[in-house]
Amino acid sequence: MSNIITYPTGTPSASDLVLGTKLADPNIEGDTNKTRNFTVKQIAAFANVTAAYTVYTALVTQTGGTAPTATVLQNTTGDTLTWARTGAGTYTVTSGTALFTPNKTAVFCNVGNGEPNQMLMWTRTSTSVLTLTTNGSDGRITSGAFEVRIYS
Numbered sequence: 828m829s830n831i832i833t834y835p836t837g838t839p840s841a842s843d844l845v846l847g848t849k850l851a852d853p854n855i856e857g858d859t860n861k862t863r864n865f866t867v868k869q870i871a872a873f874a875n876v877t878a879a880y881t882v883y884t885a886l887v888t889q890t891g892g893t894a895p896t897a898t899v900l901q902n903t904t905g906d907t908l909t910w911a912r913t914g915a916g917t918y919t920v921t922s923g924t925a926l927f928t929p930n931k932t933a934v935f936c937n938v939g940n941g942e943p944n945q946m947l948m949w950t951r952t953s954t955s956v957l958t959l960t961t962n963g964s965d966g967r968i969t970s971g972a973f974e975v976r977i978y979s
Contacts, residue, residue, distance in 0.1 A: 839867045840867065841866065841867050841868035841871070842866055842867070842868065843866065843867045844864040844865065844866060844867075845864070845865050845866070845867060845870060846862065846863075846864060846865075847862075847863055847864075847865050848860050848861070848862055848863070849861045849862075849863045878903070879978060879979060880976040880977055880978040880979060881903045881904045881905070881976070881977050881979075882901055882902070882903050882904070882974060882975065882976050882977075883899070883901070883902045883903075883904050883908055883973075883974065883975045884899070884900045884901045884902070884972075884973070884974040884975075885897035885898055885899045885900060885973050885974075886898045886900065886939070886970045886971065886972065886973070887910070887936075887939075887968055887970075887971045887972075887973045888939075888968060888969050888970055888971070889912070889918065889965060889966065889967070889968045890965070890966050891965060891966060892912065892915075892965060893912060894910050894911045894912045894918070895910045895912070895918050895968065896910070897910055897973070904922070904926055904975075904977065906922050906923055906924055906926050907922075907923065908920050908921065908922055908975075909921045909922075912965070913958075915963055915964060915965055916960055916961040916962060916963040916964050916965060916967065917958065917959070917960050917961075917963075918958070918959045918960075919952070919956050919957065919958050919959070920956070920957040920959070920973075920975070921955060921956050922955045922956075923955070924955065925954035925955055926954070926955060926977060927951050927953070927954050927955065927956070927957060927975070927977065928954065928977055928978075929951070929954070931977060931978040931979070932951055932957075932975065932976070932977050932978075933975070933976045933978070934949040934951075934957060934973075934974070934975050934976075935972070935973075935974045935976075936949060936959065936971060936972065936973045936974070937971050937972050938961075938967055938968045938969070938971045939968060939969050939970040939971035939972060940969040940970050941966075941967045941968045941969040941971060942966075942967045945961060945962065945967045946961065946962065947959060947960070947961055947967070947968065947971065948960050957975065
């Protein structure tokens with residue numbers, strides 16, 4: 828029998844296989860545990876679905892009198908979020924559903940390469956709208972990190 832600690836470590840790719848056991852279904856008479864291969868991609872997708880929260884992560888930039896633009900890095904919410912400018916230094920992120928659950932929504936944000944010493948604050952305005960504010964001026968956010976976590 829091979830000694831598992833003698834195998835070299837590697838960096839997995841999405842199509843690599845991991846050996847595992849599919850447990851027997853106790854509701855099916857005679858079902859037994861089965862040895863199966865699982866892809867790294869399947870395991871990652873399962874981990875994302877069963878995580879303690881869903882997440883929307885983006886890099887956000889806002890210039891002039893326009894709505895912020897977002898480069899979405901990850902979105903496991905199942906919803907599309909829409910950015911808008913509602914006034915100088917005030918922006919909204921809107922979901923098509925009641926995504927932003929009270930007492931279960933957390934937002935992490937910064938101005939990125941924007942103006943130094945600039946504050947960016949957020950408020951859960953409703954179950955479908957988050958409001959972000961700077962000090963009342965536009966053009967303060969450049970590639971700012973923005974992440975919303977909705978805990979289950």
